[in-house]
């Protein structure tokens with residue numbers, strides 16, 4: 001039987017990185033059959049080549065009997081640990097009530113897109129995972145092109161001009177820091193400048209900080225949750241620095257003092 005799908009689904013193509021990943025897997029298979037003596041470097045996929053830290057793997061095993069439905073927000077023990085983790089690594093003081101646990105940050109970002117009203121602003125280039133979610137949700141979005149002469153970083157002045165041209169309702173900016181694909185890291189000063197513009201224009205930020213702990217210069221990393229606490233959804237998880245993408249565990253820190 002032919003299955004009819006919604007037209008938004010038809011419009012979604014497999015992201016290039018997944019396609020490249022499949023292609024590389026096929027080539028490797030062929031290569032094994034032909035006994036060729038070289039490998040392919042799969043640079044398209046954010047998959048850590050390292051092992052999951054033993055302590056995490058052990059904890060998962062030890063708790064595999066816990067099969068009851070848990071709190072929708074995430075169990076309080078975990079949310080407290082996430083708060084401690086954020087304090088230790090990023091100096092963020094967060095009450096666990098602001099923390100939501102989810103199956104990976106991709107799903108959490110999808111949920112924020114879905115729940116929070118307003119057009120979405122995606123800087124380009126960016127991780128290609130955002131667009132399919134936005135299209136699936138039929139959300140309005142705007143691409144904010146980053147310029148090579150500014151090292152593909154958001155320029156506050158440009159953002160200001162860009163936002164002036166849009167309508168004045170609430171909007172959501174996706175700020176991925178450190179940035180996939182360029183590896184750029186925003187300084188505290190740069191984040192403060194971006195925050196000024198976001199405050200001025202009523203823009204919420206989704207700070208996708210999944211690569212924070214892989215920063216080459218970690219000392220220079222500052223979480224947007226520190227700079228713009230009232231307007232930022234910070235997302236992070238186990239996928240990259242702890243090599244546990246398949247565990248599907250992420251968290252989101254909600255903006256401070258937010259209310260409907």
Ligand SMILES: Cc1ncc(COP(=O)(O)O)c(C=O)c1O
Pocket residue numbers: 045046103104105106107127129176180208210236237238239245249250
């Ligand atoms: C920038 C960025 N954000 C989010 C994700 C997805 O992370 P998660 O495994 O937590 O869904 C990725 C994965 O490649 C990514 O590159």
